[in-house]
Amino acid sequence: MSVSGLRKGGVTLTALGLIGLVVIYWLSFFWVSTEIRQGIVQRIFYVHVPAAWTTGLAFGIAALTSAMYLWLRDERLDRAAVSAAEGGMVFGAIMLTTGPLWGKIAWGTYWTWEPRLTLTLLLWFIFLGYFMVRSATDNPEKGKRFAAVVAIVGALDIPFIHLSVIWFRSLHPAPVVIKPEGPSLPGDMLTLLLASFAVFTVLFFGLFLLRYALETVRVELDARAREVAA
Amino acid sequence: MSYLRQVQAIVWKDLLLEFRTKERLVAMGAFAVLSAVLFNYAVDRTAVRPQDIAAGLIWMTIVFGGLLGVGRTFHLEAQDGAFEGILMSPAPKDAVFLGKTLANFILLYVVSLLVVAVFMLFFGLELGASPAVLALVLCLGVLGFVSLGTLFAAVSSGTRMGETLLPILVFPLLVPMVIFGTGATGRLLASRPVAEVVGDIRMLGAFAVMALAAGALLFRFVVED
Numbered sequence: 001m002s003v004s005g006l007r008k009g010g011v012t013l014t015a016l017g018l019i020g021l022v023v024i025y026w027l028s029f030f031w032v033s034t035e036i037r038q039g040i041v042q043r044i045f046y047v048h049v050p051a052a053w054t055t056g057l058a059f060g061i062a063a064l065t066s067a068m069y070l071w072l073r074d075e076r077l078d079r080a081a082v083s084a085a086e087g088g089m090v091f092g093a094i095m096l097t098t099g100p101l102w103g104k105i106a107w108g109t110y111w112t113w114e115p116r117l118t119l120t121l122l123l124w125f126i127f128l129g130y131f132m133v134r135s136a137t138d139n140p141e142k143g144k145r146f147a148a149v150v151a152i153v154g155a156l157d158i159p160f161i162h163l164s165v166i167w168f169r170s171l172h173p174a175p176v177v178i179k180p181e182g183p184s185l186p187g188d189m190l191t192l193l194l195a196s197f198a199v200f201t202v203l204f205f206g207l208f209l210l211r212y213a214l215e216t217v218r219v220e221l222d223a224r225a226r227e228v229a230a
Numbered sequence: 231m232s233y234l235r236q237v238q239a240i241v242w243k244d245l246l247l248e249f250r251t252k253e254r255l256v257a258m259g260a261f262a263v264l265s266a267v268l269f270n271y272a273v274d275r276t277a278v279r280p281q282d283i284a285a286g287l288i289w290m291t292i293v294f295g296g297l298l299g300v301g302r303t304f305h306l307e308a309q310d311g312a313f314e315g316i317l318m319s320p321a322p323k324d325a326v327f328l329g330k331t332l333a334n335f336i337l338l339y340v341v342s343l344l345v346v347a348v349f350m351l352f353f354g355l356e357l358g359a360s361p362a363v364l365a366l367v368l369c370l371g372v373l374g375f376v377s378l379g380t381l382f383a384a385v386s387s388g389t390r391m392g393e394t395l396l397p398i399l400v401f402p403l404l405v406p407m408v409i410f411g412t413g414a415t416g417r418l419l420a421s422r423p424v425a426e427v428v429g430d431i432r433m434l435g436a437f438a439v440m441a442l443a444a445g446a447l448l449f450r451f452v453v454e455d
Contacts, residue, residue: 070451122402129399136389146385149448150399153381156444157403160437164406 003213010209017203024196032192041105044098046192050200051094052120058088058204059123062130063155066148075219078144081151082134083211085127087204092124115165122161126154140222236321240329241336247306248337254299258341261295266348280353285416288349289408292342292372297400299341300334300379301386301393308387317453327380327449331442334376342368359421367418367427370434371411377441378403384452410434 028046035042062085069077099117100110111117130150137143185193231239248254269287273280307313316326346368349355358364378400386395414430 070448118405122405125398125402129395129402132391132395132398133385133389136391136395138390142388145451145454146388149381149385149451152448153378153403153444156440157406160406160433160440161403163433164409 003216006209006213006216010206010211010213013202013206014210015206017199017206020195020199020202024192024199027192027195032188033186035189038106041102044102046196048095048098048102049193050196051091051098053197054091054200054204055088055095055120055123057201058084058091058208059127059155062088062127063151066151067155070145070148070152078148079212079215079219080208081148083208083215085130085151086211087208089124089127089131090207091200091204092120092127095120096124113165115162118165119158119161123154123158126150126157130154231320233322233325236325237329237332240316240321240326241333244306244330244333245336248333254302255337255340258295258299258337259344261298262291262341262345263348265291265295266345266352270352275353280349281355281419284349284353284355284419285412288342288345288415289371289412291345292338292368293375293404293408295341295345296338296372296375296379297393297396299337300376301383301396303330303334303380303383304387313453323450323453324446326453327446328442331377331380331445334380335373338372338376339369342372355419356421358418360418360424363424363427363431364415364418367411367414367431367434370431370438371407374407374434374438374441375404377438377445381441381445381449381452384449388452406433406437410437 024046028043032043032046034040062081065077065081065084068074069081103112104110130147133146133150134143137146266287273283273287304313307316317323321329343365346357346364350357379396382396382399383393386393386399389395410430410433414427414434417426418424
């Protein structure tokens with residue numbers, strides 16, 4: 001796809017996502033019923049949970065495209081990896097800030113060493129390393145390979161981190177949607193949650209396409225600058 | 231040369247270099263002893279019994295001291311293109327990685343035994359009822375650590391930031407090793423039955439295998455030019 005096509009697609013999806021986000025916010029404040037035990041704080045759920053889903057999706061894409069980049073050496077795969085990883089950092093930051101805000105009221109503490117919290121915090125730091133390695137290499141090709149190695153080892157380590165942090169007693173609410181006996185969430189809450197999943201995913205892919213287009217332009221600019229210098 | 235002979239040659243070369251200079255071994259050993267001295271003053275021993283926190287301190291000393299030595303794995307050959315020479319030799323890249331990792335493992339394992347000995351000496355720590363199992367726990371934990379450490383030492387020494395980057399890359403990945411390592415060490419030091427730590431040992435072993443395999447597989451992408 002051409003850069004202008006990518007940008008058009010990116011702008012369209014991002015705009016749709018942002019409009020959807022306004023609708024989600026409106027619905028979660030004025031439409032959906034209030035959860036009986038947690039009260040009003042539970043409404044942050046419609047931001048926190050889809051942000052968590054999007055973070056997982058983004059880092060998953062980043063790890064997968066990184067592995068494929070090392071294998072096939074197609075520049076587009078590296079661009080996809082860096083764009084997805086950056087999206088993951090942003091949505092991860094949203095998840096890691098909305099979570100403690102909710103936790104302070106629901107649990108009485110901002111932070112607890114609970115498996116899912118620990119795992120996502122570490123994941124965020126693994127990808128911080130991904131970006132630091134990329135920017136600390138003079139040769140961009142080397143930086144891409146190094147970053148891909150960081151992403152792959154991170155992905156391989158995740159099951160171990162997950163198992164090890166489960167050792168600690170789990171405070172985090174159990175899943176309410178994807179579980180064997182079917183969703184246990186009341187109708188309007190489930191509808192809004194699924195809608196917010198869709199909105200966050202669309203927003204992510206919009207930002208992803210914009211970032212991908214930006215990376216494409218940046219690579220071309222670098223190549224032209226080198227040409228002029230040579 | 232067979233594969234094992236190639237690995238062995240790299241191990242031997244690294245150990246010989248280390249034996250001649252003793253740089254890394256002395257640095258890591260001194261670090262371990264001096265850390266224990268600082269811990270003595272940092273922790274109020276009238277308030278906390280040493281055996282309650284020894285497992286954690288032992289593993290943190292191994293991790294920090296280990297980074298000190300492992301981070302310099304590729305400085306040995308930084309001069310005069312020595313490392314390029316090794317890469318151009320017929321030995322496959324994964325043999326180079328395994329050789330370097332095993333050499334690091336031997337060094338750090340010696341240091342980790344020293345760390346335990348220092349804690350016994352300085353803090354009057356008892357070894358517990360099954361020292362052989364404790365040695366196994368240290369062995370598996372250190373193997374996982376040096377596998378990741380050696381791979382990412384190759385990455386970080388190829389960047390402008392050098393060793394500064396190493397902890398940022400490695401620490402998030404080491405959480406399983408620290409959790410299972412300290413869990414097992416703490417219970418062994420308290421002379422709990424070995425059956426209680428079998429799960430930890432299995433996980434440490436699986437972690438070491440994963441780290442070693444990932445390193446052997448990915449090392450070629452780090453050192454290619």
